[in-house]
Amino acid sequence: MAERSEEVKLLGMWASPFSRRVEIALTLKGVPYEFSEQDITNKSPLLLQSNPVHKMIPVLLHNGKPISESLVILEYIDDTWQNNPILPQDPYDRATARFWARFVDEQVYVTAMKVVGKVGEEKDAAVEATRDLLKLLEKELVGKDFLGGESLGFVDIVATLVAFWLMRTEEVVGVKVVPVEMFPEIHRWVKNLLDVDVIKKCIPPEDEHLDYIRARMESLKLKSV
Incomplete structure (x- = not known):
């Protein structure tokens, strides 16, 4: 403590x-x-x-x-601080959690970032590549309330990147990267996250966040001109 x-x-x-x-x-x-x-x-x-x-x-x-x-x-x-552990205690489960966390950062995030700033066929290809990766998370969520199992855990905390950044960016880029009909488990998981007080307290306010994303994307467009 x-x-x-x-x-x-x-x-x-x-x-x-x-x-x-x-x-x-x-x-x-x-x-x-x-x-x-x-x-x-x-x-x-x-x-x-x-x-x-x-x-x-x-x-x-x-x-x-x-x-x-x-x-x-x-x-x-x-x-x-060992109260309220976020990583599993079992060595195999800990290794699995680390694997999925790195998957989110090194594959999902890197691929999803390619959607931003791309147009036409390149944008479509980036969207499809991102969806292919998210299908693996979708499968992992079947029968679970959270990626960590029954309660919020390490992978869930890392994957808030998907829930509150990637999915909000959809409104700005004009493409539904994570449509509910294709990813019902991910959308159910997001609803579960929003029932957790700590999550609600720590995610950015949506309106301000969307304004920031729009401004950031506009800045990136200007730099690419």
Whole structure:
């Protein structure tokens, strides 16, 4: 259990799925923390000093010691504050959870990002490739309330990227990447997530988030011209 004297600070950005997943874990554990909003276009000296390798958020500062990369941070949080565990205790189940978490970040996220900024056949191909990957998550959810089983867990926290970033981006890109008729289990899972108080507290407000996504996409279009 964490002691009150511990200093926990999160260098993050309000609209980042990687930053928000760390907030979910800290909130679930009941860990008090200070949130330091970072400008990712004008990186602070503290961020550059704390994460000199990638120079990216999120970074967790625990008693002044920096931990970078969101998946690493989640495991660190789970190891440090052992109440309300987010990773399974069984070694096989832990390995499986790590596998699916990396699948979300290294395959689903990377592929879905190709939908943004593409047009015509290239966009259609990126949508289909993303759906092919999501079909694997859809299958994994059959018979489960959460990707972690009966309750919110490590993979669910990581996959909020799908629920509240990818699925919101649909409104902006004008393509239903995750249509309910194709992915009923994923949509059921999203509803289950929204019944969890910690999730409702830690996801970005939808209207403000959509405005940010639109502005971000417009900025990317201008840079590509």
